[in-house]
Structure formats: structure tokens, C-alpha cells
Amino acid sequence: MAGIEASLFDLSRFDTLSRLDTPIHRLEPRVKVLTTMAFVVAVVSFDKYQVGALLPFLLYPVVLISLGDLPLGYLASKVLAAAPFAFFVGVFNPVFDREILVRLGPVAVTGGWLSFASILLRFVLTVTAALALVATTGMYDLCRALERLGLPRAFTVQLLFLYRYLFVLVEEASRMHRARSLRSFGHRGTGLRVYGQMLGQLLLRTLDRAQRVHAAMLCRGFTGELHLIRSASIGPKDVLFLCGWIGAFALMRIYDLPAWVGRAATGLVP
């Protein structure tokens, strides 16, 4: 139960966040999509033992989050909630890769631990960037951007439909779920038989709804595409954002900046 309401809350929270008005929100959606993809590819392209060289990439999500007025704690909790798969696959690395790669005084760090740390860091980076993208762009602009970047229209239009009806159907499902919970004591009635009938009912209602929606849309002249009035064009700021970040990613990818900083800093001390 908590699960359903929490997901609904998540969805509406992202929807609300995407309506803020900040420099990041005002950027052209296509630019944000492209920059984020470049970011993900750059992060993922590192060698599996890299940890330090990945750190400068934190700058991108940090800038998006702070300039976009996004709630850091909330995003962090979302990242944690999604972590299990990467964690459980990665946690085997220390088991299988026991060669010692780094010695720090008495502490020996094996390759497995390094690559595990690298996996977790990659996970945090890529997931935060993706969440920040949605939270600063919103589903409608995102779909439009995807369409203008060349994804098939049938895909983007029905993605918009999906998003639009998600709220309605999740609420409906949560009502059904509540009704079942109130009528079932212990585990009675929570088995497959009732479940199948419930989902079947939900499905039939959904189909009816889809039919009504479609008829109503045809009445209003729907021809298979949605027209949005908002027009977005790429301005100088957008170009600067895209080129600046891609240049920065290239720098961070080629040069191990933390290693330089570290050498410079430790060189000063003795």
C-alpha cells in the first residue's frame, strides 16, 4: 500500500519539480538530453578500476541540482532505492578479483574492491544525472525532445499517453488495493485467484477508458500526433551549455584531474 502511494507521490513530485523556473529548466530540452547522454557515455567509458578519475564528473549533477533548485536529500533517497541490482552484481567483484592493486601502508586494496567502488560511483553518477534530467525537464518537453531527435512518433505519442494516464490508473489501482486489503484478513483473498480477477477488472476498465478517450480525441481532430503550442528553439545559451559541458567531459575523460591536484597538493606539504 505504502508502495503505491509512494510511487504516486514520486511521480507528482517530479511533475512539480519540472515546473520550476530556473536557468537549468529554461534550457532547451534537446540540449539537456544530448548533454546527459554524453555524460553517461563518458562516465561509462572509463576503465573498470578507475575511481579517482571519475570524481570530477560529480560536477555535472552537482551543477544541475544546485542551479535547478532540486532537493538533494530526495534525489539521494531515490538513488538509494534503485541501488540493489548494481550493488548485488558489483559485490561479487571483491570475491572474484583478489589481486592487490594498491597498497596504502598496511592496507592492501584488491582490484575487486576498486572495481566495486567504481561501479557504485558510476551508478550514483549516471542515476543522479538521469533523475536530474527528468526533474528539470518534465515528461512533455522530454517526449518532444526525443521526437525531434528522431525517435518514432508512434513511440513518443504513446509515451505521452502513458504518462498522462499513469496518474489516473495508479489511483484506480490503489483504490482497488485498499478495498482488497480492507476485506482480507491474514492472507485470505490475497492469492492468485482474486488477484487475477482484480487485474482483469482493472484491464477491462482501462480498455473502456482508452476507447472513450480515443473517441473523444477523434471528435477533436486527432490524426495520430499531438500538437503542442510551446515552441522551443536552440539559443546561444543552449549552445554554450552543450559545448561547454562536452568540452569539460572530454577534459575530465582524458586527464586524471584528481591525480594532478593530489600530486600538486602532496608536493607542497613536504
Place this chain on the structure above:
Amino acid sequence: MHMADALISPAVGGTMWATTAALAAYSAKELRRSEDDQKVPLMGVLGAFIFAAQMINFTIPATGSSGHLGGGMILAILLGPPAAFLTMASVLAVQALFFADGGLLALGCNVFNLGFFSCFVAYPLVYRRIAGTTQTPGRILAGSMLASILALQLGAFGVVLETTLSGISELPFGTFVLLMQPIHLAIGIVEGLVTAAVVTFVWRARPEVLEAAATGKARSAFPLKGVLAGLLAVTVVTGGALSWFASAHPDGLEWSMFRTAGKEELEAPSRGPHAWLGHFQQRTAILPDYGFPAEEAEHGQAEVAEEEPSAAEPWPAVSAGTTVSGLVGAVLTLALAGLIGLGLRRYRSRS
């Protein structure tokens, strides 16, 4: 079983993106050709249904755990393969974007693993053959059971293959297969039961829904051979090109591609040949790559360097001194990033 960005290499991610994009384009074309464009609103609403349905659980007797609907098979049964594939892709896109379930680069892998196998393989080859046009509860049960199991087994195998080829996880191929396949056998059985229960209910209450779906898509089962051949070509070409580039110019090319192409920077850095051939290497070499990086580092040998150009990079070759400076640098970088964030936020709140 959603792949995360953290576990894949750009070569694998890029290849699967290309494959999935080709499949999506094919599906969209197929929809338009069969004048099923009017299905688009229905697809969207059914996608939302899958979400809503996933939020209701049922208890599995005698285990204390609970299961829910995965969705690929039921979408294929209701919509036909092309429409179901697109719908599944959008369900997974929303999961990736709003719930951080699977990543952006990994989306191609996820759509392929969960969408392609259920819509284009298990549904036409198993479900339609068994349940076909003359449906009975028994046939529906058998069909959805076998089809779901097949789809999930293939999907889980896809996850294993993609993870192993990426070379980020150290899980040996065999161990990973032994972990994933049995788990997904159980998941497949549950998925089959649920699908059968829902489809049977719809069949009893409103048989015309299923009939409309079954007749509308009869033709899309046939061009499967063409689709598969095309897919294979796309995969081989992109994968081959990616790993060739990667191995030829581990660093220079990616840099120039970054500058020129921006998004589709498709290099597959140091791990290129490994990514593509990793699986075979591991089978042929008794001592797979796990042991090598460290040995190289210790002996300072460069003989394996063309295979593992990463050995030339700082990490494996570090001594204690560089480790300290590496740590200091890392801490300073973190502090700097935090300060920039705080500064920007302060600046935002003041303006």
C-alpha cells in the same frame, strides 16, 4: 533484472541502443503499414495499466513472498508484437526516468531483454502456436506459462551476456548464468500464472477483446525472419565497428568523436577488444583476465598492453606515493564539487 548503466560498457550499450532503435523503427513502420495508428492511445493507456498493475501484489502460497505482473507477454497478447514492443519500451523508459530502475544507456539492453524476447520471440513462436485462435482456459494457461518462462529465460541470459561482454563485473559467465537462470525460472512461472489468470478473466468476461487482438496481428508474426536477419546485421555491424575503433585508437579517437559527434560518442575505450571477445577469451584462456592486470602491474611488463591498454593508465601501476596523492586529490575534488554546489545554491537563493 533491469541493467544499470554502471555495469555496461559503451560498446555494449551503444550496440543494444542501435538494435533497439532499429526494432522500434520497424515496429512503428509496421503499425503505420497495418493502419493501426489508432492503437496509439490504447498502447499508452495499457502501458499505464502495466504500471498500475505492478503496484498490486499477490501472495505466493507457502513461500511468504509476493509476486506481480511483469507485463511483456500480456501486452503482446492484447496488442500484437509491434505495438507491444513499443509499449514495453515506453514502460521501461518511464521506469528508468522516474524510478531510476535501469539507466539511460542501458535502456537499449533493457528494452531488448524484456521487450524483444517476449514480443517477437516467445509470443509468436510459443503463445500463438499453443493458444492460437481457438482459446480455452487450458490452452491459455499452457501458452502463457511456456511463453513467459521462455521469454524470461532468454531475457535473463541476455542480461548475463551483456554484463559479461561489458567486462565491468567480475562475475564469471558460468556462475552468473547459474545465478540468474533458476531465479528467472521461478519468476517466469509466476509471470505465466498471472498472465494466464488475467487473460482467462478477460476471455470469460469479454472474449471479443482477445479476438480483435488475435486477428489484428496475424500478419506480424511472419516477417520475423527478416527482422531477425536485419537485427543480426545491425548488431554485427555496430558492435564490430565499435570494437574495431576502440581497439585501433583507444584514446585519440574517442576524444575527436567527442568533439565532433557529441552524443553518439561511441568509443569503447580500453576495453574494446575485451568487450567484444571477452566471452571467448574467458572460455579459451584458463587464466582469464582477472589475474593479469595485477601481474602486469607488478612486473611492469607491457606485453599484454595491446590487449589491456588500461594497464598503462595510472591505477594498476601505482606505488604507495601516488596512492596517497591520489587519495588527497580525490578528497580535494569532492570538496571542490561540494563547494561549487553550495556556492551555486547560495547564488540561486540570493538572486
